[in-house]
Amino acid sequence: MTSTVPQDNAISAQEQEQLDELYAAFAAAHMTPLWTQIGGLMPTSPRPDSVPFLWRWSTLLPLAERAGELVPVGRGGERRAIALANPGLPGTAYATPTLWAAIQYLGPREQAPAHRHTQTAFRFVVEGEGVWTNVEGDPVAMRRGDLLLTPGMHFHEHHNTTDRPMAWIDGLDIPLVRTIDAGFFEFGPEVLSTTETPPVSRNERLWAHPGLTPVGAPAPRSSPLMAYRWEHTDAALTAQLELEDEGFPGVVEPGHAVVRFTNPATAGDCLSTMRCEMHRLRAGTPTALTRTAGSSVWQVFSGSGVVSVGDERYEVGTGDLFCVPSWAGLALDPGPDGLDAFVFSDAPVLEALGLARTAREDRP
Numbered sequence: 001m002t003s004t005v006p007q008d009n010a011i012s013a014q015e016q017e018q019l020d021e022l023y024a025a026f027a028a029a030h031m032t033p034l035w036t037q038i039g040g041l042m043p044t045s046p047r048p049d050s051v052p053f054l055w056r057w058s059t060l061l062p063l064a065e066r067a068g069e070l071v072p073v074g075r076g077g078e079r080r081a082i083a084l085a086n087p088g089l090p091g092t093a094y095a096t097p098t099l100w101a102a103i104q105y106l107g108p109r110e111q112a113p114a115h116r117h118t119q120t121a122f123r124f125v126v127e128g129e130g131v132w133t134n135v136e137g138d139p140v141a142m143r144r145g146d147l148l149l150t151p152g153m154h155f156h157e158h159h160n161t162t163d164r165p166m167a168w169i170d171g172l173d174i175p176l177v178r179t180i181d182a183g184f185f186e187f188g189p190e191v192l193s194t195t196e197t198p199p200v201s202r203n204e205r206l207w208a209h210p211g212l213t214p215v216g217a218p219a220p221r222s223s224p225l226m227a228y229r230w231e232h233t234d235a236a237l238t239a240q241l242e243l244e245d246e247g248f249p250g251v252v253e254p255g256h257a258v259v260r261f262t263n264p265a266t267a268g269d270c271l272s273t274m275r276c277e278m279h280r281l282r283a284g285t286p287t288a289l290t291r292t293a294g295s296s297v298w299q300v301f302s303g304s305g306v307v308s309v310g311d312e313r314y315e316v317g318t319g320d321l322f323c324v325p326s327w328a329g330l331a332l333d334p335g336p337d338g339l340d341a342f343v344f345s346d347a348p349v350l351e352a353l354g355l356a357r358t359a360r361e362d363r364p
Contacts, residue, residue, distance in 0.1 A: 045327055046293060046325075046326040046327040048088070048096075048097070048295070048325035048326045048327070048328070049088050049089055049097065050086045050088045050089055050094075050095075050096045050097055050295065050323065050325040050326075051086060051087055051088035051310075051325060052309035052310045052311075052312040052322065052323065052324065052325060052328060053084075053086055053087060053088075053322065053323055054307075054312075054314045054316070054320060054321070054322045055084050055320070055321045055322070056319075056320050057126070057317075057318065057319025057320050057321070058319075060082075060103045060319070060321075061103070061167060061319070063082065064080070064082060064103050064104075064105035064167050065105065065165065065167075067080055067082060067105060068080060068105045068107045068165055073106070073107075073110055073111070073112050074113065075113060075187070075190065078112065078113065078115060079104055079112055079170075080104060080105050080106065080112075081102040081103070081104040081105075081170055082102055082103050082104075082105075083095075083100060083101065083102040084101045084102060084103075084297075084321060084323075086323060088325075092175070094174070094175045095297050095323045096175070096295035096296075096297065096323055096325065096326075096346075097175055097179075097295065098173065098175050098176040098179075098294070098295060098346040098349065099171065099172075099173065099175065099176075099274070099295060099296070099297055099323075099344065099345070099346060100119075100170075100171065100172040100173070100174035100175055101169060101170065101171050101297045101321065101323075102169070102170045103167055103168070103169060103170075104123070104167065104168055104169070104170050105165060105166075105167045106131055106158055106159075106160045106165065106166055106167075107160065107165045108160060108162060108163045108164055108165055109160055109161075109162075109163070110159070110160050111157070111158070111159040111160075111192060112157055112158040112159070113157055113187075113188065113189075113190050114134070114155050114156065114157035114187075114188025114189055114190075114192070114193060115155070115156070115157075115185065115186060115187050115188050116153050116154055116155045116156065116185075116186050116188060117152065117153070117183065117184065117185040117186070118152050118153060118177055118182055118183045118184045118185070119152060119172045119173055119174050119177050119183060120150070120151055120152045120172065120173050120222065120271050120272060120273050120274060121149075121150040121156075121170060121171065121172045122147060122148060122149050122150065122170070122171050122172075122270075122271065122274070122276060122344070123142065123147075123148040123150070123168050123169065123170055123171075124146075124147050124148075124168060124169045124171070124276075124299065124342050125142050125143060125144050125145065125146050125148075125168045125169075126144070126167075126168065126169065126299065126301060126318065126319050127144055127167075127319075128143075128144065128164070128166040128167065128168070129141070129142065129143040129144060129166070130160060130161050130162035130164060130166055131158055131159065131160045131161070131162075131166045131168075132158070132159055132161065132196075132197055133148055133150070133156055133157070133158045134156065134157045134158075134159075134192065134193050134194055135149075135150055135154050135155075135156045135203075135226050136154050136155055136156075137155070137193040137194055138201050138202045138203055138226065139194055139196045139197060139198055139201060140201040140203070140204075140226050140227050141197070141198075141199060141201070141227070142166070142168065143229075143230065144230060145229075145230025145231075145233060145234065145301065146227060146228065146229055146230055147227070147228040147233075147261055147270075147276060147342075148226060148227055148228075149222070149223055149225070149226045149227075149228075149270060149271060150226070151220070151222035151223070151271065151272075152222070152272075153184075155188045155193070157188065157192055157193065159192055159195065161197055169299055169321070171274065171276075171297065171344045173273040173274055173346070176273060176346065176349065201226060201227060203224055203225055203226045203227070204225065204226075204227055204229075206224070207223075207224050207225040207264050207265070208225055208227075208229075208264075213264065213265060217265075219265035219266060220265070221263075221266075221272050222263065222270070222271050222272050223261075223262070223263040223264065223265070223270040223271065224263075224264070224265055225263075225264055225270075228261050228270070233259060233278050236257075236259045237257045237259060237278065237280040237340075238280075240257035240258075240259075240280075241255070241257050241280065241282065244257075253287060253288060254285055255281060255282035255284070255285025256279065256280075256281050256282075256285060256287055257279070257280040257281075258277055258278070258279050258280075259277065259278050260275065260276070260277045261276040261277065261278075268348075269347075269348045271348070272348060273346065273348055273349050274344050274345065274346065274348065275344065275345045275346075275347040275348055276342070276343070276344045277342070277343050277344075278301070278340065278341070278342050278343075279332075279339075279340070279341045279342075279343065280338065280339070280340050281303075281305070281332060281334040281338055281339045281340075281341075282334065282338050283334055283335065283336050283337060283338045284334070285334065286331065286332065286333040286334070286363065287330075287331055287332045287333075288331070288360045288361060288362060288363060289308075289329045289330065289331045289360070289361040289362075289363050290329070290330050290331075290358060290359070290360050290361075291327050291328065291329055291330070291358065291359045291360075291361070292324075292326070292327070292330075292345075292347075292357070292358045293326055293327060293350055293355060293356060293357040293358070294326055294345055294346045294347055294349070294350045294355075294356070295323065295324060295325055295326050295345065295346055296323070296324045296343050296344065296345035296346075296347075297321060297322070297323050297324075297343070297344055297345075298321065298322050298323075298324065298341050298342070298343045299319065299320070299321045299341065299342050299343075300316050300317060300318055300319060300320045300321075300339065300340070300341050301318065301340040301341055301342050302318055302337075302339075302340045303317075303318070303334060303335055303337045303338045303339040303340055304316060304317045304318075304334075304335035304336075304337065304339065305332060305333050305334040305335045305339040306332075306333040306335075307322060307330075307331070307332055307333075308329065308330070308331040308332075308333075309322060309323075309324050309325075309328050309329070309330055310325070310328040310329055329361070331363060
């Protein structure tokens with residue numbers, strides 16, 4: 001849009017005085033003219049405030065362990081979760097403008113009391129076992145490589161049954177819910193709803209059978225399956241690369257296998273506001289450079305490599321997390337042992353609003 005206001009060097013002193021009075025009147029009325037703001041309001045491509053950033057597991061875990069020694073878990077603080085704060089979003093505890101990520105630490109025999117909230121959540125386990133999360137009273141085991149879901153307004157609590165601490169990654173849509181002022185929170189009972197520790201939860205017994213939908217069960221918007229087990233994820237990724245070797249389709253690009261965690265009742269994303277995927281890259285198979293409207297947070301599950309995000313370049317290993325701002329170029333170069341990485345993003349929100357866009361570029 002082009003301003004119809006004459007340029008400063010072409011107007012008289014009287015006209016400039018009148019313009020100054022007009023702008024002062026706008027300000028007094030809490031108004032802002034579009035012609036002075038359009039570059040920031042409608043840029044030619046996204047200009048995110050968040051910046052690419054890397055959080056190293058070797059830094060995160062010792063700090064979480066120290067917090068475990070000094071900070072109790074209980075009513076008030078609720079969880080010993082330490083958020084990853086993007087330097088480009090000062091004054092917030094956000095990894096990106098829509099995504100919240102944290103390392104949560106539960107000490108030996110500790111319990112985290114029940115609560116529920118509008119915000120959608122998941123947990124992803126890089127290492128360890130022995131913690132159960134009870135979701136609406138259904139005990140769900142947490143083990144290495146598992147993705148555990150807590151859809152919005154589901155009561156959930158955690159308990160560590162071992163003499164060893166355990167840490168994992170939490171992901172939530174806290175910034176999104178806060179921006180649209182849609183958040184609600186409720187405390188649950190202080191006593192655990194159950195201390196049972198079954199190897200298989202009730203929701204898995206009902207929903208974790210491939211291609212088989214229980215006819216008598218409701219189909220909620222978020223997945224009714226609360227646990228996506230590593231053995232299934234690993235097998236699916238392995239099969240994609242085996243089929244590539246045999247000349248059959250399945251990978252997204254050479255040497256790059258991807259699985260998306262979906263709602264078994266609807267085949268949509270497992271969570272209504274966040275997309276969760278696992279990527280596996282063969283050694284020696286760099287990805288194309290991609291740009292995506294919307295942001296994401298990645299965690300290396302195993303292996304190593306080099307990650308390029310915008311103008312930044314990081315050497316990464318197991319446990320390391322990094323964020324990708326909207327429309328920042330992303331490229332992955334796996335190390336000699338390949339690279340497995342978990343990623344979550346705000347893609348379902350952008351798709352629902354008709355704002356999704358992705359571009360792929362060949363790398364030199």
